[in-house]
Amino acid sequence: MTRYRLLSLPMLLVCWVLASPIASAADLPEIQARGELRHLGIRYANFVTGTGDGFDVELIQGFAGYLGVAYRLVYSDFYSVIRDLLGKNVVRSGDRVTLEGDYPVKGDMIATGFTVLPWREQVLLYSEPTFPSQVMLIARADSPIQPIKGSDDLLKDIQETKELIGKRSLLVMEKTCLDPANYGLKGRGIELRAYTKSTNINEMVPALLHLDADLSLLDVPDLMLDMQKWSGTFKVIGPISEEQALAAAFPKDAPQLRDAFNVYLQQIKTDGTYDRLVNKYYPGVKRYFPAFFAEQD
Amino acid sequence: MVLFRTTPLRWLLLLVAVVFSFYLLLLLTNVYHSQRQLRAAAEARLLAESQQTATLIGDLLADQESFVIDLAKIHEIGTFLVNNALGMSMRYGLSTNLAAIEERFRSKLTQKRLLGADIYERILYVDEAQATLVDTDPDAALDPQIRSSDQEPHLMIDEAHGKIIASAPVRYRDKPGGFVITVSSLDLLSRYLTSSRVDLGFRQFLVAGSGQSLTDASRTLLDATQTRHLAALPPRRLIHVSELPSLATAPLAKDYDLVLRMPVAHSDLSVITVLPASLLYGHITSRGFLFFASSVPLILLFAALWLGRMRQRAQRLEADVLESNRNRAELQDRNDALTAEIFRRKTLEHQLRESEERYRTYIEHAPEGIFVSDNLGRLVDVNPSACVMVGYTRAELLTMAVTDLSPPDMVRTHADALEQVLANGRHELEIGLRRKDGTDIVGSLRAITLPDDLVMGFCVDITERKRAEEQIHSLAYFDPLTGLPNRRLLHDRLRQLMAGSDRNREYGAVMMLDLDRFKDLNDTQGHDIGDRLLAEVALRLVASVRREDTVARLGGDEYVIIAGELGTEESAAALQAEHIAEKVHRALDQPYALAEGRPAHHSSVSIGVALFCGRDLGVELLLKQADVALYQAKNAGRNTIRFFNPEMQAAIDARATLETALRRAIEHEELRLYFQPQVDQDGRVIGAEALLRWLPPGSAPVSPARFIPLAEETGLIIPIGIWVLEHACEQLRAWQANPQTGDLVLSINVSARQFHQPDFVDLVRDTIAASRVDARGLKLELTESLVLDRVDQVIGRMQTLKALGLGFSLDDFGTGYSSLSYLKRLPLDQVKIDQSFVRDLAHDQNDAAIVKAVLAMSQSLGLDAVAEGVETEDQRAFLVKHGCQQFQGFLFGKPVPIEDFPAPERLQPAPGVVLEFPEFGRNKHA
Structure with missing residues (x-):
């Protein structure tokens, strides 16, 4: 017996090592059987703060509780997060998206202020929107570019903002919501400078202030934090995108998990939990996106 | 008192009292000082507590001021102002800062609490232009006081709205950056109270x-x-x-x-x-009580002395009082008796005054006029209703006598009435009064005597009632249009006249008049003009007869004159009656100017006269005789006078007999339909005309020329017409059931009276429906006089019937005032050339010309023409030559019962062949 016991331990270890990298994405029954929900999160604004909390962290913790399973936060970054979910690398070629290679699946769902983008929808299942967003153009306070006045016509404001960029250098972050390809900024003669020192969108403003470029893109959730944090050092020129939706993302083969999440989301909107989370992590955001939150109500 | 009479003891007691009083004085002084100290301490404590409350409230207000100053310095506002200075748009940048400010404000709101309740209700941030940037309670109404332009922090109590408003200016780089304003409820301060x-x-x-x-x-x-x-x-x-x-x-x-x-x-x-x-x-003994307590012994001392003296006086007074009481009791009894008497008299006086007031009120408000006069008839009192009744004021009436109110011819009546009242104590009569404005009224007076030889009269104005009675009488006995006696009064007068005639054996005459063609005037000129003529005729009649004669109007255009005292000889009476009738005739023959701007109207009158002597004849019979004579006058061509004679009565009787027989004939179905064939140019029978025959059992047939006019006159033509229509439809159904006779058209004659019946169209429609015949096989023959009377109504009915499929033929065409314009308007299918033209076709050039013209006209109007009374081949040839296509007459067949009507196989004889049918007669009437 003792000999068998000694042999069984290394065999189990081998099996675990072999099984982990090739563990595929799981739908609801598998997660319930496993008893754990793996949440893929990126340190980004107040969605996933990096200190163990954040809007999406609490949201998915609640979802795990709703499913009756344990919760585990798995950190990722914007370049790897889809690969960590699907076990495949995403290759974009124009509008075409392909999945290549085999990689370890590290999580069951993404929830990290993840923007709903058409190319992502080709490979992911999105939940109902969990949060609104928008991408802005910012400049240093001493920039000669004057912010637009703003009007009731968002498309006109976007156009006016884009024209202000001219030939100036623009700080962007590819594969994220700050990817210039998402907003037709490529091929317009703009000097696009991809920020690659970090995969954290939170660092866009420090980079701009560090003179990495004349201008930068910045999403509204970050903007709300940075305008307090870096007050008086940069200014918002105008909108680059229309209002966007952020949502949780799931593998295409996990529809039951996605549907369960939607039911859970509806439930916390009804019982007030959702509002509490919004007010906790983004106080004032309702004032910025009144239409989105009116719909939620 | 004995005690005080002992002097040493008295002084001893006085000394004890003085010592005791001094002791009490000391005690009082001591207590007074203690009391002052206690009161000062209580007041100081109250002042301190109130001061503390005021200080707490003041501190709260000071806190509010410092709180708003702190709020004006929060870094979120600074961030907003920095970004605002950078030119960020409100929509895409600054709104984020405002959201942060709002969040901070809300956080502050929850932090500041007092005694378990929020201190602040609302925090606002407004810009320099007073536009609200942040408001923690945006849904609440904005108090106009919540505005600030003061560049220094300040606190304001808004008493009207119960608010404490604190505001502080925001500075950014030494420039104004708006204001922060806090709002809290004044009720907060009450919490300290x-x-x-x-x-x-x-x-x-x-x-x-x-x-x-x-x-x-x-x-x-x-x-x-x-x-x-x-x-x-x-x-x-x-x-x-x-x-x-x-x-x-x-x-x-x-x-x-x-x-x-x-x-x-x-x-x-x-x-x-x-x-x-x-x-x-607290319950500190009052100073007054202390003073009082210390003075009690002295008071008792002096009181004892005073009581002694008072007792002596009291004994003296007691004796006086006893005496006084006795006197007072006696006085009281008398006083009570006097009071009772005064009360009784006042009660009586009051009742009397009330009674008088009641009667005065009644008289003042009585609806009847009340006149009070003395025994000489001088008015001494009147009430307002009396003044209104006669139109004088009260002052005027009190200067007048009762006879002054009478019409001149009734002064004696008034005086007599006064005497009657004075003599009998009461009197009632209807009396005439003349009002101040000169109008006369009738009053119902009830007068009684009053004490002091006064007379009181109660008078009710019954003028209107009398007038209404007269009007009712007039309506009952007089014609309202002409004012002449009506039938009822005529009967009454005639009865009286006949009674007088019976007594005197004198003849009298009854003349019945009827205006000729009055209906035409009414129809063409309107009823207003007709009424004027009737009234004018009445005036002329009254002017034409003697005063003692009676002119009455029976209704419509019928008048009656009754004249009495025409003498005892019949011939003389007849002559006199004729004179009166001719005079009337001449008077009514004059033209009438009935309307301005229109030509004078000429009217004639027919008069029937019946003589009477005594009352052998009844009123009704006498009037009937006059009516018969009038009928004869009408029949004699109108505008003439006829006397009644027994032959007329015989004719009337014969007519009545015939009418009775006709009614019986209808009931016993003695009427029958005969059918006269109608043929085309080739001699083919294309239809027939249904003709009515009266075949009394056991006696000779009655000519239609006799009974048809009678039926028209009596209205029997209506049931007869229905009978004809039903039987014609029955025959038509029999024909339509046979293919060989299915196309035959049956014509029936329709009288004017029948056609103008309101339900004629419905009757025809119902009969056709009930018989289940094709209405196209039925043709109605109308006379010219029928269609020209009320032509628009006739056209309407013809069009309705034509829509059902019926055809129309104009009968006896050419004999009347044929109007081509009406002919064009009428929805006719056929005209029938009257047999009177056809009969003399060969001899009378005029008839030939008329027939040719009729044929040409009918062709041009697209109407069929059928010639009646064709008896010879020459007539037929002439008619064929000039385009006539249909024929009816003995040449082709006489009217026969249906059983003798040609059999279907005989309906198409060779041209020129005369169909032989049993002869019955030439008259055709239906």
């Missing part, structure tokens, strides 16, 4: 410097003026309410004796404390 929480026997409330009360408690105790007086009280000084006259009437004056005003720092507010003195000072 003792009286608002616990009833400790005293009240505290808050008043503004303006005198406005800021706490609810004070509003129930003070009005606005009293509150203003409180606000003006000297501060920090306890004042007795009784020293304040303005508060004497306030509810608080009942429960509270003391009032204290304590100003609140940082504001113009004051804390007012009111309390009862007993609460402040």
Whole structure:
């Protein structure tokens, strides 16, 4: 017996090592059987703060509780997060998206202020929107570019903002919501400078202030934090995108998990939990996106 | 008293009393000082407590001021102003900062609490232009006071809205950056006031410097003026309410004796404390009581001395009182008796006054006129209704006599009435009165005598009632249009005249008149003109006869004249009656100017005269004789006079007999239809005309020329017409059931009276439906006179019937006033050339020309023409030559019963062949 016991331990270890990298994405029954929900999160604004909390962290913790399973936060970054979910690398070629290679699946769902983008929808299942967003153009306070006045016509404001960029250098972050390809900024003669020192969108403003470029893109959730944090050092020129939706993302083969999440989301909107989370992590955001939150109500 | 008479003892007692009083004085002084110290301590404690309350309130206000200053410096506002200076748009940048400011404000709101409740209701951030940038309670109405342009922090009490408003300016790089404003409820301050929480026997409330009360408690105790007086009280000084006259009437004056005003720092507010003195000072024995207690022994001493003296006086007085009481009892009894008598008399006087007042009121408001006169008839009193009745004022009437109110011809009546009343005590009569305006009225007077030879008359104006009675009488016996006696009065007068005639054996005459063609005038000129003619005729009739004769109108255009006393000889009477009739005839023959601008109207009259002597004949029979004579006059061509004679009666009787027989014939079905064939140019039978025959059993047939006019006149033509229509439809159905006779068209004659019946169209429609025949096989023959009378109505009915499929033929065409214009308008299918033209076709050029013209005209109008009474081949040839296509007459067949009508196989003879049918007669009537 003792000999068998000694042999069984290394065999189990081998099996675990072999099984982990090739563990595929799981739908609801598998997660319930496993008893754990793996949440893929990126340190980004107040969605996933990096200190163990954040809007999406609490949201998915609640979802795990709703499913009756344990919760585990798995950190990722914007370049790897889809690969960590699907076990495949995403290759974009124009509008075409392909999945290549085999990689370890590290999580069951993404929830990290993840923007709903058409190319992502080709490979992911999105939940109902969990949060609104928008991408802005910012400049240093001493920039000669004057912010637009703003009007009731968002498309006109976007156009006016884009024209202000001219030939100036623009700080962007590819594969994220700050990817210039998402907003037709490529091929317009703009000097696009991809920020690659970090995969954290939170660092866009420090980079701009560090003179990495004349201008930068910045999403509204970050903007709300940075305008307090870096007050008086940069200014918002105008909108680059229309209002966007952020949502949780799931593998295409996990529809039951996605549907369960939607039911859970509806439930916390009804019982007030959702509002509490919004007010906790983004106080004032309702004032910025009144239409989105009116719909939620 | 014996005790006090002993002098040493008296002095001893006095000494004891003095010593005791001194002792009490010392005691009083000591107590008084203690009491002063206690009162000063209680007042000091009250002042300290009130000061503490005022300080707490002042601190709260100061906190609000410092709080708003701190809010104006929060870094979120600074960030907003920095970004605003960078030119960020409100929509895409600054709104984020405003959201942060709002969040910070909300956080502050929840942090600041007082005694478990939020201190602040609302925090706002407004820009320099007073536009609201942040408002923690955006849904609430914005108080106009919540605005600030003061560049220094300040605190404001909004008494009207019960708010404390603190504002502080925001500075950014030494430039104004708007204002932060906090709003809290004034009720917060009440929380510091003792009286608002616990009833400790005293009240505290808050008043503004303006005198406005800021706490609810004070509003129930003070009005606005009293509150203003409180606000003006000297501060920090306890004042007795009784020293304040303005508060004497306030509810608080009942429960509270003391009032204290304590100003609140940082504001113009004051804390007012009111309390009862007993609460402040406790149960300290009052100073008055101490004085009183110390003086009691002395008082007792002096009281004993005084009582001794008083007792002596009392004994003397007692004796006086006993005597006085006796006198007083006697006086009381007399006084009571006098009072009772006075009361009784006052009651009687009051009742009398009430009674008089009641009667006076009744007389003043009585609806009837009340006249009071003396025994000479001079009016001494009248009521308002009497004044209204005769139109004089009361003052005028009191100068008049009763005879002054009578019409001149009734003075004697009035005087007699007065005498009757005075003699009998009462009198009633209807009396004429002349009003001041000269109009006469009729009054129903009931007069009675009063004491002092006065007469009181109660008079009711019955003028209108009398007038109405006269009008009713007039309506009952007179014709309202002409004013002539009506039938009822005529009968009455005729009866009287016949009675007189019976007594005197004198002849009289009854003349019945009827205006010729009056109906035409009515129809063409309207009823107004007709009525004018009737009235004018009445005037001329009255003018033409003797005064004693009676002219009456029976209705319509029928008048009757009755003339009596025509002598005892019949011939003379007839001659005289004829004279009267001719005079009337001439008078009515004159032209009438009935309407301005129109030519004078000429009218003639027919007159029937019947003589009578005595009352052998009844009134009805006499009038009937006159009517018969009138009928004869009408038949004689109108505009003439006829006397009744027995032959006329015979004719009337014969007519009545015939009418009875005709009614029986209808009931016993003695009427039958005969059918006369109608053929085309080739001699083919294309239809027939149904003709009515009366075949009494056991006697000779009655000519249609006799019974058809009678039926028209009596209205029997209506049931007969229905009978004809039903039987014709029955025959038509039999024909239509046979293919060989299915196309035959059956014509029936329709009388004017029948056609104009309101239900004629419905009758035809129902009969056709009930018979289930094809209406196209039925043709109605109408005469010219029928269609020209009420032509529009006739056209309407013809079109309705034509829509059902019926055809129309104009019968006897050419014999009347053929109007081509009407002919064009009428929806006719056929005209029938009258047999009178056809009969003399060969000999009379005029007839030939007329027939040719009729044929040409009918062709041009697209109408079929059928010639009646064709008896010879020559006539037929002439008609064929000039385009006539249909024929009817003996040449082709006589009217026969249906069983003798050609059999279907004989309906198409060779041309020129005359169909032989049993002869019956040439008249055709249906």
